[in-house]
Amino acid sequence: MRIEEDGDRVSASRQHLVFAYYVTGHGFGHATRVVEKTEEYEFNLGKMMVLVKIPNESIALVLTITSFAPMASISVGFVPSNVVRHLILAGHDVHVVSAAPDFVFTSEVQSPRLFIRKVLLDCGAVQADALTVDRLASLEKYSETAVAPRASILATEIEWLNSIKADLVVSDVVPVACRAAADAGIRSVCVTNFSWDFIYAEYVMVAGNHHRSIVWQSPISEIPNGVLRLNFDGCHLGEMGIGGLLQGHRCNDIQAFSKRAKFVLPFKIAEDYSHCEFLIRLPGYCPMPAFRDVIDVPLVVRRLHKSRKEVRKELGIGEDVKLVIFNFGGQPAGWKLKEEYLPSGWLCLVCGASDKDELPPNFLRLAKDVYTPDLIAASDCMLGKIGYGTVSEALAFKLPFVFVRRDYFNEEPFLRNMLEYYQGGVEMIRRDLLTGHWLPYLERAISLKPCYEGGIDGGEVAARILQDTAIGKNYASDKFSGARRLRDAIVLGYQLQRAPGRDVCIPDWYANAENELGLRTGLPTIEMNDDSSLMNSCTEDFDILHGDVQGLSDTMNFLKSLVKLDAAYDSGKDTEKRKIRERVAAAGLFNWEEEIFVARAPGRLDVMGGIADYSGSLVLQMPIREACHVAVQRNHPSKQRLWKHAQARQHAKGQGPTPVLQIVSYGSELSNRGPTFDMDLSDFMDGDQPMSYEKAKKYFAQDPSQKWAAYVAGSILVLMTELGVRFEDSISMLVSSAVPEGKGVSSSASVEVASMSAIAAAHGLNISPRDLALLCQKVENHIVGAPCGVMDQMTSACGETNKLLAMICQPAEVVGHVEIPGHIRFWGIDSGIRHSVGGADYGSVRIGTFMGRKMIKSMAAAVLSRSLPSSNGISHYELEEEGGELLEVEASLDYLCNLAPHRYEALYAKMLPESMLGETFLERYADHNDSVTVIDHKRSYGVRANARHPIYENFRVKAFKALLTSAASDEQLTSLGELLYQCHYSYSDCGLGSDGTDRLVQLVQEMQHNKVSKFEDGTLYGAKITGGGSGGTVCVIGRNCLRSSQQILEHGLAFLISGLCNINFSSFTRHPIHCAGVVTGYLVLQIQIQQRYKGATGYLPLVIEGSSPGAGKFGYLRIRRRFPPKQSVVSLESNYN
Structure with a gap:
C-alpha cells in the first residue's frame, strides 16, 4: 500500500487519543526523533541538535527510548520526534518512556503534556569503536536486557499501557512493544526503515552455535510437548514463531532442540513484530519480512528554520567559502582534527565538539544549542557516518555527503545505495579519514549534482496514518486473532521469518546486483549463445598474444566487458542515472595501450571429503562452470593511472612515483564490501624483508569493508615471502567472479588462484598448479585467517572438466582425476544461507x-x-x-x-x-x-x-570412488546416494548443519522415495551439505537423463518445455524426446526443488551444474587492445574519487 505525500497538516481529531511510541535504545539519535515530535525544545544529543515543539493541545503519545551510548547512531533518531510533533499539533498528549537522562527531555522546556518514564527495554547494537559494532557484545547485551527479564517486562508494560489507556502503540523497532500491545488488547504499528531480526541474524550466524545460550529466549515450558511437523509448503508451523527449527524434533528433548536453536533470537523478535497491524516503512528500508502489511511514506526530514544566506551571515562566512559540516558522532579515541586535513580556503563546522577539544583555526566549534538542519543546508557538503538522519537530510537538501562506512550494521548498505542512487554520496576510505587525506573526496563531492526529488514530509504522513488508525481506520489487509503464524524466510543470506502470504521485499539495487552476477557467469541460455560470433567479436577487439579462450563463454564475456570499460572510459559519459562505483573505478584502471594478463579459476563442488581435508582424507571435488576472472596489468609507476586519493597520498609523502597496487572487485553490492582497494607496495616491506603474515593479517583487518583485499593482495606477499619475488612495477587488477560468495563453492579459493595465476603470468613466474594451490592456501590460512584445508585451492588450480579431482590431503597429493560416468550427474543447490570457513x-x-x-x-x-x-x-x-x-x-x-x-x-x-x-x-x-x-x-x-x-568420511570417500568405476546400475546410484546422506548427517553431528540445507536434503529424499519416482527408476539418489557446512550449498547426485515423472510434468515442466521448444503441450506429450536435448534433468530439479524450497522459505535457490577446467588447464591470456582509443581529459577528470 502506498500513501502519497501532500502539503496538508494532520487534521485535528475529535477524539482525545493516547499514543504509546516505543523507540529502540540504539544511541541518542533515537531519542532525538522522539522528542522532536513532542514539544518546542532545543537540546544537544552527543553530535546532533534537535528542535521539538509542543503546543498546548491535549493529546497523549507514549515514546520509549531504551538505552544510550555516546551517539552510536542517528540512523532513525529524529523520525519519532518528527511524527510526534505532528500528532501533538493535531491535539494529542504525549507520554515518553525512556532510559535517557532527564535533561534530554526537561533541560529547556517543562510541559504538563509530556510524561517521562524511565525504562530499559532493548539495547540495539553495541559499538566496539566509532565505526564498528561488537556483534557478540550486542547479542550478550540484548540477552541481558531483553531476553532474561522478558516475562517481567511484558507484565509491567501491559499493566502500564492499560493504566494510561493508550489508544495505539507505536514502535520504531522495539520488538517487545508489539507483543505487549497485543497482550494488552491494543493495536500497534511500527515506523522504521530497519528491524532487529535482520540486524541480529548476522550476529547470531557469526557468533556460532556455542552462543545459543545467549540467544535462547523462550523457556522450555512455553513450548508444547510432542512432535511439531512442518511441511514444505509452510502451512504447519511450530509455536513461538520458530517453526522450521522444531521440525521433526521433540520439544521436550532440550538437548536435541538446542542443536537447532541457533536462530531463536531473530525468530522470537520476528514473532513479536508480527503482532503489529502494519509497518509504516521509511525510504532506504531493509528487508523486514515479519510484518504482514506495509505502507510506504516519504522521507522524514526536519524543517529548515533559516535560509542558507541567513546562516552564513550569522557565522560570518561568505558565499565564496567552501563549507563542510563534520557530523561524526563517536570519534576514534585519541584522534584529533588537523589544519592540513582541509583544502586551502575551506572551513569545517564541527558538531558536538567538547569544550576541551582544541580545534585548528579552519575548524569551527558549533554551539551546543545549534539547530543542525539549517547548518547542513548552508554547507557545501557533509562528512560523517551514514544513518537515517544524515542520509535523509543530505537528500532533502541536495547536499553531497562524504561518508565513511560503519561495520556490521546491516542498515547501512540500504541507506548507502539510496544515497548513491540519487548521486549524493562519496565513500571515503577509513584510512584516509584518519590520516587526513580529505582533499580528493571533498573535491569529488562538490562536483556532484544530487537529484532527489521525492517527498520529505514523511513525518506528517506517518502521523496522519497513526491518527486514523487510532480512531479505528483499518489499513491492514485483514485482522489476525491469536498467535501469529510465521513462515521461514531466507533473506540476503540470513535466516529470518516472514508473514504468510507476503513476498520478501528485496530492494531493486540488490536485484540489479544479482543480475550483474548472472551476466558475469557467461552461461549459455536455453536458446544458446552463438559462441563463434562471440569469439569473433573478442578477436576483433583484442590481439590474443598468448593462450586460448577454449570456447569458454564466460571468458569471452569477460573480454567483452573490458571493451565496454574501455569505451566508457574514453567517452567520459554515462547515460545511466546511477553509476555503479566499481564500474567507474574500473573504467580508469588500465592503460589500454599496454598488455593485460587474464587468468581464470573455477569454484568447486565438494562431492565428497569436505571438512575431512584438514585431517588428511581422500577428497573428490568437481570444478564447476562458474569461475573467477582476474585481469592484471603491470606498469612503470610513472605510467600507472592512479585514482585521485592514491595520487593525494603519494603527493602527501613528498616523493616521486612509487609502485602502487590498485584493485577493483566486482559484486561488492552483494556482500557489503568496498569495491576498491589500493596500497603502496612498499607497505609490504618491513625494513629489507617482507612483513610477517601476522602483521599482514592485521593490516588487512583494519577496515572490515576492505578486508576482502587480503584474498587478492595477499598473493603478492606470499610470492615475496615464499619465492623471494620483488615487485618494482605498479600493479592494476580487476577481479570479476561469477562464483557465488558465501555458498560453500570456494569463491575465495577461485579468487586466490585466479589472482596469483594472473600475477605470476604478468611477472613471468612459472609455478606448477599444485605449488600454486599450496601458496594460495597460505594466503587464506595466514593472511586472511581462515583455517581451511587445501582441497579448494587444489581443485581450482588442478581440476579438469567433467572429472572429479581425487586428492589425498597429506598435505596435497593429487592421485588422479576420476571421470564422471555418463549416466551420473552432480548438481549444487544453494540453501541461501551464508557460509564462511572463517566462521x-x-x-x-x-x-x-x-x-x-x-x-x-x-x-x-x-x-x-x-x-x-x-x-x-x-x-x-x-x-x-x-x-x-x-x-x-x-x-x-x-x-x-x-x-x-x-x-x-x-x-x-x-x-x-x-x-x-x-x-x-x-x-x-x-x-x-x-x-x-x-x-x-x-x-x-x-x-x-x-x-x-x-x-x-575417509572410508566413505574411498567407497564412493570405487563405486563410481563400477558397473552402471540402480544399486550403484543408490549406494552412492547413501554415502552422501551419511556424510550429511555426520556434519550435523559435528554442529555444522543448518535448517536450509536439511530442508533441501529432505526434499531430495522425498523425490527419491515417492511412488512415481520409483516407478520411473528414479532421478535423484542422494544429497549432502558441502564444504565448511553451516549453510551454503547442497550437493545432489542423480541420473543424467530426463526421467521425470508424469506428475512433475503436469505441474509446470511441460508448460516450460513447450515454451522453450516452441511446441504446444499436446505435441510434447506425444513427442517428449524432441526436447530432451534442450531440457535436461537440471530443469526437473529446478521445478521440484527450487519451487518447493521457495514456497517454504521465500528464497529461490541457485542451481549449479556443469564443469570447467581449472586454472592450470586454462593457463593465461596475454592480450592487447587492437585499436586503443585516445584517453580523454574528460574521462580523467571523472576518474574514481
Missing part, C-alpha cells in the same frame, strides 16, 4: 578434531609406556594384544584419517570425551598442534563427534 562453528569443529587427534595419540603412547589407567574401561592386556606396531603408528598419528574406523571403534571411541573445555585440554595436553587455529580457554569444544567424522 566460529567451522573453526571450533576443526579445533575439536585436532583435540581428538592429540588425545588418541596420547592414549596410544600411554599404552606403549604402560601408563594408561585401567579405569578407562579397556585393560592394558586388551590394548597390547592389538599389536605394538599399530600403537606406535597411532602414537605418532599425523592425520586422523590414517586411523581405520574399526581401530577407532575398538580402542578409542569410548575413551574420547563428548566435549572438553579449552582450558582443561591445555592443562592436560599443552597444545592441539594446529598452526592455524587458537584454543579459547573459556570455550567448550566438541571432541568425539568431530574426531569421528574424518575417520569415517
Whole structure:
C-alpha cells in the first residue's frame, strides 16, 4: 500500500487519543526523533541538535527510548520526534518512556503534556569503536536486557499501557512493544526503515552455535510437548514463531532442540513484530519480512528554520567559502582534527565538539544549542557516518555527503545505495579519514549534482496514518486473532521469518546486483549463445598474444566487458542515472595501450571429503562452470593511472612515483564490501624483508569493508615471502567472479588462484598448479585467517572438466582425476544461507578434531609406556594384544584419517570425551598442534563427534570412488546416494548443519522415495551439505537423463518445455524426446526443488551444474587492445574519487 505525500497538516481529531511510541535504545539519535515530535525544545544529543515543539493541545503519545551510548547512531533518531510533533499539533498528549537522562527531555522546556518514564527495554547494537559494532557484545547485551527479564517486562508494560489507556502503540523497532500491545488488547504499528531480526541474524550466524545460550529466549515450558511437523509448503508451523527449527524434533528433548536453536533470537523478535497491524516503512528500508502489511511514506526530514544566506551571515562566512559540516558522532579515541586535513580556503563546522577539544583555526566549534538542519543546508557538503538522519537530510537538501562506512550494521548498505542512487554520496576510505587525506573526496563531492526529488514530509504522513488508525481506520489487509503464524524466510543470506502470504521485499539495487552476477557467469541460455560470433567479436577487439579462450563463454564475456570499460572510459559519459562505483573505478584502471594478463579459476563442488581435508582424507571435488576472472596489468609507476586519493597520498609523502597496487572487485553490492582497494607496495616491506603474515593479517583487518583485499593482495606477499619475488612495477587488477560468495563453492579459493595465476603470468613466474594451490592456501590460512584445508585451492588450480579431482590431503597429493560416468550427474543447490570457513562453528569443529587427534595419540603412547589407567574401561592386556606396531603408528598419528574406523571403534571411541573445555585440554595436553587455529580457554569444544567424522568420511570417500568405476546400475546410484546422506548427517553431528540445507536434503529424499519416482527408476539418489557446512550449498547426485515423472510434468515442466521448444503441450506429450536435448534433468530439479524450497522459505535457490577446467588447464591470456582509443581529459577528470 502506498500513501502519497501532500502539503496538508494532520487534521485535528475529535477524539482525545493516547499514543504509546516505543523507540529502540540504539544511541541518542533515537531519542532525538522522539522528542522532536513532542514539544518546542532545543537540546544537544552527543553530535546532533534537535528542535521539538509542543503546543498546548491535549493529546497523549507514549515514546520509549531504551538505552544510550555516546551517539552510536542517528540512523532513525529524529523520525519519532518528527511524527510526534505532528500528532501533538493535531491535539494529542504525549507520554515518553525512556532510559535517557532527564535533561534530554526537561533541560529547556517543562510541559504538563509530556510524561517521562524511565525504562530499559532493548539495547540495539553495541559499538566496539566509532565505526564498528561488537556483534557478540550486542547479542550478550540484548540477552541481558531483553531476553532474561522478558516475562517481567511484558507484565509491567501491559499493566502500564492499560493504566494510561493508550489508544495505539507505536514502535520504531522495539520488538517487545508489539507483543505487549497485543497482550494488552491494543493495536500497534511500527515506523522504521530497519528491524532487529535482520540486524541480529548476522550476529547470531557469526557468533556460532556455542552462543545459543545467549540467544535462547523462550523457556522450555512455553513450548508444547510432542512432535511439531512442518511441511514444505509452510502451512504447519511450530509455536513461538520458530517453526522450521522444531521440525521433526521433540520439544521436550532440550538437548536435541538446542542443536537447532541457533536462530531463536531473530525468530522470537520476528514473532513479536508480527503482532503489529502494519509497518509504516521509511525510504532506504531493509528487508523486514515479519510484518504482514506495509505502507510506504516519504522521507522524514526536519524543517529548515533559516535560509542558507541567513546562516552564513550569522557565522560570518561568505558565499565564496567552501563549507563542510563534520557530523561524526563517536570519534576514534585519541584522534584529533588537523589544519592540513582541509583544502586551502575551506572551513569545517564541527558538531558536538567538547569544550576541551582544541580545534585548528579552519575548524569551527558549533554551539551546543545549534539547530543542525539549517547548518547542513548552508554547507557545501557533509562528512560523517551514514544513518537515517544524515542520509535523509543530505537528500532533502541536495547536499553531497562524504561518508565513511560503519561495520556490521546491516542498515547501512540500504541507506548507502539510496544515497548513491540519487548521486549524493562519496565513500571515503577509513584510512584516509584518519590520516587526513580529505582533499580528493571533498573535491569529488562538490562536483556532484544530487537529484532527489521525492517527498520529505514523511513525518506528517506517518502521523496522519497513526491518527486514523487510532480512531479505528483499518489499513491492514485483514485482522489476525491469536498467535501469529510465521513462515521461514531466507533473506540476503540470513535466516529470518516472514508473514504468510507476503513476498520478501528485496530492494531493486540488490536485484540489479544479482543480475550483474548472472551476466558475469557467461552461461549459455536455453536458446544458446552463438559462441563463434562471440569469439569473433573478442578477436576483433583484442590481439590474443598468448593462450586460448577454449570456447569458454564466460571468458569471452569477460573480454567483452573490458571493451565496454574501455569505451566508457574514453567517452567520459554515462547515460545511466546511477553509476555503479566499481564500474567507474574500473573504467580508469588500465592503460589500454599496454598488455593485460587474464587468468581464470573455477569454484568447486565438494562431492565428497569436505571438512575431512584438514585431517588428511581422500577428497573428490568437481570444478564447476562458474569461475573467477582476474585481469592484471603491470606498469612503470610513472605510467600507472592512479585514482585521485592514491595520487593525494603519494603527493602527501613528498616523493616521486612509487609502485602502487590498485584493485577493483566486482559484486561488492552483494556482500557489503568496498569495491576498491589500493596500497603502496612498499607497505609490504618491513625494513629489507617482507612483513610477517601476522602483521599482514592485521593490516588487512583494519577496515572490515576492505578486508576482502587480503584474498587478492595477499598473493603478492606470499610470492615475496615464499619465492623471494620483488615487485618494482605498479600493479592494476580487476577481479570479476561469477562464483557465488558465501555458498560453500570456494569463491575465495577461485579468487586466490585466479589472482596469483594472473600475477605470476604478468611477472613471468612459472609455478606448477599444485605449488600454486599450496601458496594460495597460505594466503587464506595466514593472511586472511581462515583455517581451511587445501582441497579448494587444489581443485581450482588442478581440476579438469567433467572429472572429479581425487586428492589425498597429506598435505596435497593429487592421485588422479576420476571421470564422471555418463549416466551420473552432480548438481549444487544453494540453501541461501551464508557460509564462511572463517566462521566460529567451522573453526571450533576443526579445533575439536585436532583435540581428538592429540588425545588418541596420547592414549596410544600411554599404552606403549604402560601408563594408561585401567579405569578407562579397556585393560592394558586388551590394548597390547592389538599389536605394538599399530600403537606406535597411532602414537605418532599425523592425520586422523590414517586411523581405520574399526581401530577407532575398538580402542578409542569410548575413551574420547563428548566435549572438553579449552582450558582443561591445555592443562592436560599443552597444545592441539594446529598452526592455524587458537584454543579459547573459556570455550567448550566438541571432541568425539568431530574426531569421528574424518575417520569415517575417509572410508566413505574411498567407497564412493570405487563405486563410481563400477558397473552402471540402480544399486550403484543408490549406494552412492547413501554415502552422501551419511556424510550429511555426520556434519550435523559435528554442529555444522543448518535448517536450509536439511530442508533441501529432505526434499531430495522425498523425490527419491515417492511412488512415481520409483516407478520411473528414479532421478535423484542422494544429497549432502558441502564444504565448511553451516549453510551454503547442497550437493545432489542423480541420473543424467530426463526421467521425470508424469506428475512433475503436469505441474509446470511441460508448460516450460513447450515454451522453450516452441511446441504446444499436446505435441510434447506425444513427442517428449524432441526436447530432451534442450531440457535436461537440471530443469526437473529446478521445478521440484527450487519451487518447493521457495514456497517454504521465500528464497529461490541457485542451481549449479556443469564443469570447467581449472586454472592450470586454462593457463593465461596475454592480450592487447587492437585499436586503443585516445584517453580523454574528460574521462580523467571523472576518474574514481
